Amino acid sequence: MALRIEVLERKHRALLEDFQNQHPSLVEYLQRFALRHAEKDLLARTFLAIDDRDDQERLAGYFTLATAGVERRSVDALESLQRLPRFPIPAVLLARLAVDGRVQGQGLGRYLLEEALGLTLQLAESGPVAFRLFVTDAIDEAAAKFYERFGFTRLADEFPCRMVLDLKPRTGKASSQFTD
Amino acid sequence: MARFQAQTNAVLDEELSDLRDRLGLRENQKADLLREIGALAAWVIRQAEAGRRIEARIGQDVEILQSPALDRLRHQRDPIFAESLVLTDAEVERLAAAMARGFSPTPDLRQALSRLADPKRRPPRLRWKETSAA
Numbered sequence: 001m002a003l004r005i006e007v008l009e010r011k012h013r014a015l016l017e018d019f020q021n022q023h024p025s026l027v028e029y030l031q032r033f034a035l036r037h038a039e040k041d042l043l044a045r046t047f048l049a050i051d052d053r054d055d056q057e058r059l060a061g062y063f064t065l066a067t068a069g070v071e072r073r074s075v076d077a078l079e080s081l082q083r084l085p086r087f088p089i090p091a092v093l094l095a096r097l098a099v100d101g102r103v104q105g106q107g108l109g110r111y112l113l114e115e116a117l118g119l120t121l122q123l124a125e126s127g128p129v130a131f132r133l134f135v136t137d138a139i140d141e142a143a144a145k146f147y148e149r150f151g152f153t154r155l156a157d158e159f160p161c162r163m164v165l166d167l168k169p170r171t172g173k174a175s176s177q178f179t180d
Numbered sequence: 181m182a183r184f185q186a187q188t189n190a191v192l193d194e195e196l197s198d199l200r201d202r203l204g205l206r207e208n209q210k211a212d213l214l215r216e217i218g219a220l221a222a223w224v225i226r227q228a229e230a231g232r233r234i235e236a237r238i239g240q241d242v243e244i245l246q247s248p249a250l251d252r253l254r255h256q257r258d259p260i261f262a263e264s265l266v267l268t269d270a271e272v273e274r275l276a277a278a279m280a281r282g283f284s285p286t287p288d289l290r291q292a293l294s295r296l297a298d299p300k301r302r303p304p305r306l307r308w309k310e311t312s313a314a
Contacts, residue, residue: 003303051306060306069288071264072272088264102311107304110292118296132279135265147289153278155271162265164275169283170293 003108005115008038008046015059021099023139024174027097030062034096037064044095047119049112051103058115061099061108063116070133070164090131091164092120098138113150124167125178134165153159228253 006012006034016031030046044066051060069088094116099108111152120134137160138144144161146153152163199289200206200213224245227234236244267275294299 002305007304049303051308053306057310069264070275071266072269074269078272078276079267081272081276083280084272091265093265102309103306104192106306108306110288111303114292114296117292119294121296140273149286150292151286152288153274154244155267155274160214162267162271164278168279170285 003049003051003111003172006048006050008062010035010039012048012050013061014056017050019059019062019098021098021101023098026096026139029064030098033064034064037066044093047112047115049108056059059100059132060103061112062096063094063098063112064096065116065119066093066095067091067131068135070135076130085132089133090129091133091135092131094120094134094136100145109146109147113146117150121167121170124170128150132166132168134167138163225253292296 021027034046038045044064046062046064049061051058068091070091071088097112138147139160147163152165155162205213228250236243
Protein backbone atom coordinates (compact mmCIF):
# COMPACT_ATOMS: atom_id res chain seq x y z
CA MET A 1 0.00 0.00 0.00
CA ALA A 2 1.08 3.58 -0.50
CA LEU A 3 -0.13 6.80 1.03
CA ARG A 4 -3.52 6.91 2.74
CA ILE A 5 -5.51 9.57 4.57
CA GLU A 6 -6.89 8.78 8.05
CA VAL A 7 -8.67 10.83 10.69
CA LEU A 8 -6.38 11.36 13.70
CA GLU A 9 -7.18 9.03 16.63
CA ARG A 10 -5.40 7.90 19.78
CA LYS A 11 -3.91 4.90 17.99
CA HIS A 12 -1.80 7.30 15.87
CA ARG A 13 0.02 8.85 18.84
CA ALA A 14 3.30 7.04 18.22
CA LEU A 15 3.35 8.19 14.59
CA LEU A 16 3.19 11.86 15.60
CA GLU A 17 6.50 11.78 17.46
CA ASP A 18 8.64 11.48 14.33
CA PHE A 19 7.02 14.35 12.41
CA GLN A 20 9.45 17.04 11.22
CA ASN A 21 8.77 20.49 9.79
CA GLN A 22 10.74 23.72 9.56
CA HIS A 23 8.01 25.52 11.49
CA PRO A 24 8.03 24.34 15.15
CA SER A 25 4.45 25.58 15.63
CA LEU A 26 3.19 23.08 13.04
CA VAL A 27 4.97 20.22 14.83
CA GLU A 28 3.85 21.41 18.25
CA TYR A 29 0.22 21.69 17.18
CA LEU A 30 0.19 18.13 15.89
CA GLN A 31 1.96 16.63 18.89
CA ARG A 32 0.33 18.65 21.69
CA PHE A 33 -3.06 19.94 20.60
CA ALA A 34 -4.49 18.10 17.59
CA LEU A 35 -5.77 15.04 19.43
CA ARG A 36 -7.20 17.11 22.29
CA HIS A 37 -8.93 19.45 19.85
CA ALA A 38 -10.40 16.46 18.03
CA GLU A 39 -11.51 14.25 20.91
CA LYS A 40 -11.98 16.43 23.99
CA ASP A 41 -12.63 20.00 22.90
CA LEU A 42 -14.32 19.11 19.58
CA LEU A 43 -12.74 22.20 18.02
CA ALA A 44 -11.19 20.68 14.95
CA ARG A 45 -10.52 17.46 13.10
CA THR A 46 -7.08 16.47 11.88
CA PHE A 47 -6.39 14.23 8.89
CA LEU A 48 -3.12 12.35 8.59
CA ALA A 49 -1.27 11.32 5.45
CA ILE A 50 0.27 7.98 6.38
CA ASP A 51 2.91 6.44 4.13
CA ASP A 52 3.34 2.72 4.75
CA ARG A 53 5.60 1.66 1.95
CA ASP A 54 8.44 -0.78 2.83
CA ASP A 55 6.46 -2.17 5.80
CA GLN A 56 7.08 0.99 7.78
CA GLU A 57 4.32 3.44 8.65
CA ARG A 58 5.40 7.07 8.67
CA LEU A 59 3.49 10.28 9.00
CA ALA A 60 4.15 12.29 5.85
CA GLY A 61 1.81 15.24 6.45
CA TYR A 62 -1.44 16.42 7.94
CA PHE A 63 -4.16 19.00 7.72
CA THR A 64 -6.71 20.27 10.23
CA LEU A 65 -10.20 21.59 9.55
CA ALA A 66 -12.44 23.64 11.84
CA THR A 67 -15.47 25.85 11.52
CA ALA A 68 -15.33 29.60 11.96
CA GLY A 69 -17.33 32.78 11.49
CA VAL A 70 -15.77 35.73 9.71
CA GLU A 71 -16.65 39.03 11.40
CA ARG A 72 -15.60 42.66 11.13
CA ARG A 73 -14.00 44.69 13.86
CA SER A 74 -15.46 48.07 12.99
CA VAL A 75 -19.10 49.06 12.71
CA ASP A 76 -18.37 51.91 10.28
CA ALA A 77 -20.35 52.03 7.05
CA LEU A 78 -18.38 50.73 4.08
CA GLU A 79 -19.48 50.82 0.47
CA SER A 80 -18.05 47.35 -0.07
CA LEU A 81 -20.38 45.92 2.59
CA GLN A 82 -23.25 46.20 0.13
CA ARG A 83 -21.59 43.47 -1.91
CA LEU A 84 -21.04 41.14 1.05
CA PRO A 85 -23.43 38.77 2.79
CA ARG A 86 -24.31 39.58 6.39
CA PHE A 87 -21.61 39.18 9.01
CA PRO A 88 -20.67 36.82 10.53
CA ILE A 89 -20.01 34.91 7.32
CA PRO A 90 -19.85 31.14 7.99
CA ALA A 91 -16.61 29.49 6.93
CA VAL A 92 -14.52 26.35 7.05
CA LEU A 93 -11.05 27.03 8.40
CA LEU A 94 -8.06 25.13 7.07
CA ALA A 95 -6.33 25.62 10.41
CA ARG A 96 -3.14 23.68 9.64
CA LEU A 97 -1.55 22.00 6.65
CA ALA A 98 1.99 20.66 6.90
CA VAL A 99 4.27 18.22 5.12
CA ASP A 100 7.22 16.44 6.72
CA GLY A 101 10.43 18.16 5.59
CA ARG A 102 11.85 14.83 4.39
CA VAL A 103 9.17 14.45 1.71
CA GLN A 104 8.74 18.07 0.68
CA GLY A 105 8.74 18.98 -2.99
CA GLN A 106 6.98 15.79 -4.13
CA GLY A 107 3.42 17.03 -4.50
CA LEU A 108 2.11 16.01 -1.08
CA GLY A 109 1.13 19.55 -0.05
CA ARG A 110 -0.91 19.89 -3.20
CA TYR A 111 -2.52 16.48 -2.60
CA LEU A 112 -3.43 17.39 0.99
CA LEU A 113 -4.92 20.72 -0.10
CA GLU A 114 -6.99 18.87 -2.69
CA GLU A 115 -8.20 16.49 0.02
CA ALA A 116 -9.13 19.38 2.32
CA LEU A 117 -10.86 21.19 -0.51
CA GLY A 118 -12.69 18.02 -1.53
CA LEU A 119 -14.02 17.43 1.99
CA THR A 120 -15.03 21.08 2.27
CA LEU A 121 -16.84 21.16 -1.07
CA GLN A 122 -18.61 17.92 -0.22
CA LEU A 123 -19.89 19.52 2.97
CA ALA A 124 -20.77 22.77 1.20
CA GLU A 125 -22.71 20.99 -1.52
CA SER A 126 -24.55 18.32 0.41
CA GLY A 127 -23.91 18.87 4.14
CA PRO A 128 -26.59 19.89 6.65
CA VAL A 129 -25.22 23.43 7.04
CA ALA A 130 -24.35 26.23 4.64
CA PHE A 131 -21.14 28.23 4.55
CA ARG A 132 -19.52 30.58 2.10
CA LEU A 133 -15.76 30.79 2.68
CA PHE A 134 -12.76 28.50 2.86
CA VAL A 135 -10.24 30.33 5.05
CA THR A 136 -6.62 29.69 5.96
CA ASP A 137 -3.72 31.51 7.61
CA ALA A 138 -0.55 31.25 5.53
CA ILE A 139 2.45 30.92 7.81
CA ASP A 140 4.98 32.53 5.44
CA GLU A 141 5.43 33.87 1.92
CA ALA A 142 5.99 30.44 0.39
CA ALA A 143 2.73 29.18 1.89
CA ALA A 144 0.85 32.30 0.75
CA LYS A 145 2.10 31.83 -2.82
CA PHE A 146 1.08 28.18 -2.69
CA TYR A 147 -2.48 29.07 -1.64
CA GLU A 148 -2.67 31.89 -4.20
CA ARG A 149 -2.09 29.36 -6.97
CA PHE A 150 -5.35 27.73 -5.87
CA GLY A 151 -7.30 30.99 -5.95
CA PHE A 152 -6.99 32.10 -2.32
CA THR A 153 -6.89 35.87 -1.81
CA ARG A 154 -4.65 37.55 0.77
CA LEU A 155 -6.56 39.72 3.21
CA ALA A 156 -3.47 41.01 5.03
CA ASP A 157 0.13 41.93 4.26
CA GLU A 158 1.83 40.44 7.30
CA PHE A 159 2.25 36.84 8.48
CA PRO A 160 0.44 34.75 9.44
CA CYS A 161 -1.59 36.04 6.53
CA ARG A 162 -5.32 35.37 6.47
CA MET A 163 -6.45 34.12 3.06
CA VAL A 164 -9.88 33.26 1.69
CA LEU A 165 -11.40 31.29 -1.13
CA ASP A 166 -15.01 32.09 -2.01
CA LEU A 167 -16.85 28.79 -2.34
CA LYS A 168 -20.05 30.17 -3.81
CA PRO A 169 -19.03 29.90 -7.47
CA ARG A 170 -17.79 26.34 -6.82
CA THR A 171 -20.78 24.87 -5.10
CA GLY A 172 -24.24 23.91 -6.30
CA LYS A 173 -24.75 24.04 -10.03
CA ALA A 174 -21.47 25.82 -10.67
CA SER A 175 -19.35 22.89 -9.47
CA SER A 176 -20.39 20.62 -12.30
CA GLN A 177 -18.70 22.96 -14.75
CA PHE A 178 -15.32 22.01 -13.28
CA THR A 179 -15.74 18.30 -13.17
CA ASP A 180 -16.28 17.55 -16.84
CA MET B 181 14.62 13.50 47.14
CA ALA B 182 12.79 12.32 50.24
CA ARG B 183 14.36 15.10 52.29
CA PHE B 184 13.39 17.69 49.67
CA GLN B 185 9.85 16.29 49.64
CA ALA B 186 9.67 16.41 53.43
CA GLN B 187 10.80 20.03 53.43
CA THR B 188 8.35 20.91 50.68
CA ASN B 189 5.53 19.21 52.53
CA ALA B 190 6.41 21.10 55.70
CA VAL B 191 6.35 24.44 53.86
CA LEU B 192 3.10 23.52 52.17
CA ASP B 193 1.52 22.45 55.46
CA GLU B 194 2.51 25.75 57.02
CA GLU B 195 1.04 27.73 54.13
CA LEU B 196 -2.16 25.69 54.17
CA SER B 197 -2.43 26.15 57.91
CA ASP B 198 -2.01 29.91 57.48
CA LEU B 199 -4.69 29.99 54.77
CA ARG B 200 -7.06 27.92 56.93
CA ASP B 201 -6.73 30.42 59.77
CA ARG B 202 -7.28 33.38 57.45
CA LEU B 203 -10.35 31.77 55.91
CA GLY B 204 -11.78 31.21 59.37
CA LEU B 205 -11.71 27.42 59.25
CA ARG B 206 -10.90 25.04 62.09
CA GLU B 207 -8.04 22.54 62.18
CA ASN B 208 -10.34 19.60 61.39
CA GLN B 209 -11.72 21.25 58.24
CA LYS B 210 -8.98 20.27 55.78
CA ALA B 211 -11.49 19.10 53.17
CA ASP B 212 -13.38 22.39 53.40
CA LEU B 213 -10.11 24.26 53.01
CA LEU B 214 -9.20 22.32 49.85
CA ARG B 215 -12.71 22.92 48.46
CA GLU B 216 -12.36 26.66 49.03
CA ILE B 217 -8.90 26.78 47.49
CA GLY B 218 -10.03 24.61 44.59
CA ALA B 219 -12.97 26.93 43.85
CA LEU B 220 -10.74 30.01 43.93
CA ALA B 221 -8.06 28.39 41.75
CA ALA B 222 -10.67 27.17 39.26
CA TRP B 223 -11.97 30.73 38.83
CA VAL B 224 -8.45 32.09 38.27
CA ILE B 225 -7.60 29.35 35.78
CA ARG B 226 -10.87 29.90 33.90
CA GLN B 227 -10.08 33.59 33.48
CA ALA B 228 -6.53 32.84 32.32
CA GLU B 229 -7.79 30.24 29.86
CA ALA B 230 -10.12 32.86 28.42
CA GLY B 231 -7.06 35.06 27.87
CA ARG B 232 -7.93 37.57 30.63
CA ARG B 233 -5.34 39.29 32.78
CA ILE B 234 -6.02 39.08 36.51
CA GLU B 235 -5.21 42.18 38.52
CA ALA B 236 -5.92 43.77 41.90
CA ARG B 237 -6.65 47.51 41.98
CA ILE B 238 -6.56 49.93 44.86
CA GLY B 239 -7.02 53.46 43.57
CA GLN B 240 -4.29 54.05 40.99
CA ASP B 241 -2.24 51.06 42.15
CA VAL B 242 -2.50 47.90 40.09
CA GLU B 243 -0.98 44.56 40.98
CA ILE B 244 -0.99 41.95 38.22
CA LEU B 245 -1.19 38.29 39.19
CA GLN B 246 2.05 36.65 38.03
CA SER B 247 2.31 32.88 37.91
CA PRO B 248 4.40 30.46 35.85
CA ALA B 249 1.40 28.10 35.75
CA LEU B 250 -0.81 30.80 34.25
CA ASP B 251 1.94 31.71 31.76
CA ARG B 252 1.96 28.09 30.64
CA LEU B 253 -1.80 28.21 30.21
CA ARG B 254 -1.60 31.35 28.06
CA HIS B 255 1.08 29.77 25.88
CA GLN B 256 -1.08 26.70 25.44
CA ARG B 257 -3.93 28.76 24.01
CA ASP B 258 -4.34 28.35 20.30
CA PRO B 259 -5.63 31.60 18.84
CA ILE B 260 -6.19 30.15 15.40
CA PHE B 261 -9.20 28.24 16.71
CA ALA B 262 -11.04 31.34 17.84
CA GLU B 263 -14.71 31.02 16.94
CA SER B 264 -14.66 34.28 15.06
CA LEU B 265 -12.06 35.59 12.64
CA VAL B 266 -12.29 39.35 13.02
CA LEU B 267 -11.39 41.48 10.00
CA THR B 268 -10.21 45.08 9.84
CA ASP B 269 -11.86 47.44 7.35
CA ALA B 270 -8.94 46.98 4.95
CA GLU B 271 -9.39 43.22 5.12
CA VAL B 272 -13.13 43.60 4.59
CA GLU B 273 -12.41 45.62 1.42
CA ARG B 274 -10.18 42.84 0.09
CA LEU B 275 -12.76 40.21 1.01
CA ALA B 276 -15.47 42.15 -0.81
CA ALA B 277 -13.27 42.40 -3.90
CA ALA B 278 -12.55 38.66 -3.79
CA MET B 279 -16.22 37.78 -3.43
CA ALA B 280 -17.23 40.15 -6.21
CA ARG B 281 -14.76 38.56 -8.62
CA GLY B 282 -17.20 35.80 -9.45
CA PHE B 283 -16.35 32.78 -11.46
CA SER B 284 -12.64 32.86 -12.34
CA PRO B 285 -10.77 29.77 -11.07
CA THR B 286 -6.99 29.70 -11.36
CA PRO B 287 -5.49 26.92 -13.53
CA ASP B 288 -4.30 25.08 -10.40
CA LEU B 289 -7.74 25.22 -8.81
CA ARG B 290 -9.39 24.06 -12.02
CA GLN B 291 -6.92 21.16 -12.16
CA ALA B 292 -7.46 20.32 -8.48
CA LEU B 293 -11.23 20.15 -8.90
CA SER B 294 -10.83 18.10 -12.02
CA ARG B 295 -8.49 15.68 -10.23
CA LEU B 296 -10.92 15.39 -7.32
CA ALA B 297 -13.60 14.25 -9.73
CA ASP B 298 -11.29 11.66 -11.29
CA PRO B 299 -11.83 8.15 -9.85
CA LYS B 300 -8.28 7.25 -10.93
CA ARG B 301 -6.75 9.96 -8.75
CA ARG B 302 -3.85 8.58 -6.68
CA PRO B 303 -1.62 10.10 -3.97
CA PRO B 304 2.01 10.86 -4.85
CA ARG B 305 4.64 8.14 -4.31
CA LEU B 306 7.02 9.52 -1.73
CA ARG B 307 10.79 9.15 -1.42
CA TRP B 308 12.03 9.82 2.11
CA LYS B 309 15.24 11.80 2.54
CA GLU B 310 17.43 11.32 5.60
CA THR B 311 17.19 14.96 6.67
CA SER B 312 14.49 17.60 6.41
CA ALA B 313 14.53 20.26 3.73
CA ALA B 314 15.49 23.64 5.20
